Amino acid sequence: MVSWFLRVEHILTRLALAIAILMLIVSVSLGFYQVLTRFLFNAPSTWSETLSRASMIWCVFMAAAATFRGGFMMAVEVIYKLVPKPTLLALEWFIGLCCLLVLFVLVFYGIQMTQRVSNQTLSALEVSMSWAYAAIPVGSAFAMLAVIARLLAQSCGLEALGPMHDEAAEQEVAATSTMPPATQSEPRL
Numbered sequence: 001m002v003s004w005f006l007r008v009e010h011i012l013t014r015l016a017l018a019i020a021i022l023m024l025i026v027s028v029s030l031g032f033y034q035v036l037t038r039f040l041f042n043a044p045s046t047w048s049e050t051l052s053r054a055s056m057i058w059c060v061f062m063a064a065a066a067t068f069r070g071g072f073m074m075a076v077e078v079i080y081k082l083v084p085k086p087t088l089l090a091l092e093w094f095i096g097l098c099c100l101l102v103l104f105v106l107v108f109y110g111i112q113m114t115q116r117v118s119n120q121t122l123s124a125l126e127v128s129m130s131w132a133y134a135a136i137p138v139g140s141a142f143a144m145l146a147v148i149a150r151l152l153a154q155s156c157g158l159e160a161l162g163p164m165h166d167e168a169a170e171q172e173v174a175a176t177s178t179m180p181p182a183t184q185s186e187p188r189l
Contacts, residue, residue, distance in 0.1 A: 002152055002156055005149065005152065006149055006152065006153060006158070009069075009145050009146065009148075009149035010149075012065075012142060012145060013065050013066055013069050013142065013145070013146050013149075016062045016063070016065040016066060016139070016142040017062070017063065017065070017066040019058065019062045020058070020059045020060075020062035020063035020066070021059075023055045023056070023058040023059035023062065024055075024056075024059045026051075026052075026055040027052045027053075027055035027056040027059060030048045030049075030051055030052035030055065031048075031052050033045065033048050034048045034049055034052065046123075046124040047124040047125055049124075050122050050123055050124050050125050051125060053132075054122065054131065054132040054135075057132055057135045058132075058135040058139070060135075060139070061135040061136060061138065061139025061140065061143075062135070062138075062139050062142065064139050064140070064142070064143045065139065065142035065143045065145070065146040066146070068099065068143045068146040068147050068150065069146035069147075069149065069150055070163065071150060071162065071163040072163055077162070077163060079091070080161070080162040080163070085161075088161040088162065089154065089155065089161060091161075092150075092151065092154055092161055092162075093151060093155075096147050096148075096150065096151045099143075099147050100144060100147055100148070103140045103141075103143050103144045103147065104140075104144065106136055106137065106140035107136075107137045107140045107141055107144065108137075109136075110133070110134075110136030110137035110140060111137045113133050113136065114130045114133040114134050114136070114137060115130070117129040117130050117133050118130040
């Protein structure tokens, strides 16, 4: 059951990351377009700034899932070096539960805000403002799945405690893991 959940979460986190990358590309491209139209052609675009801002909001909230999954938003590395190993799992759970609480609040109030602004439109686009605000609950829900998957994987010994870029911890897990060597070198998002 845990491995099935981790596989589904892996696919969803990759999807969230792909959406974040796409939204970043859209935002940067529109920003470049905005500069060109404003300063080169002296005819500023009315819609590109609004769409660029909405794309960046989606980028940030969708990328949150991958950063939570990697432990990058939850880690104060000096604490991981000072705390004895046996208490690291308890520390991870405490941090994870705090993150889940914040993410739950973001999902709950994000849904309310999205519904509240559904009758308003984004300037120059004539689309509902709820499309931009929907990034809050959607991205936070993806991040909640990532936090739960991280806690499960660490509790089962499938991932090292602490941030994922801690090479010594990753090598320790790789040495004791029952996973085939080909999958151990793949990044786990």
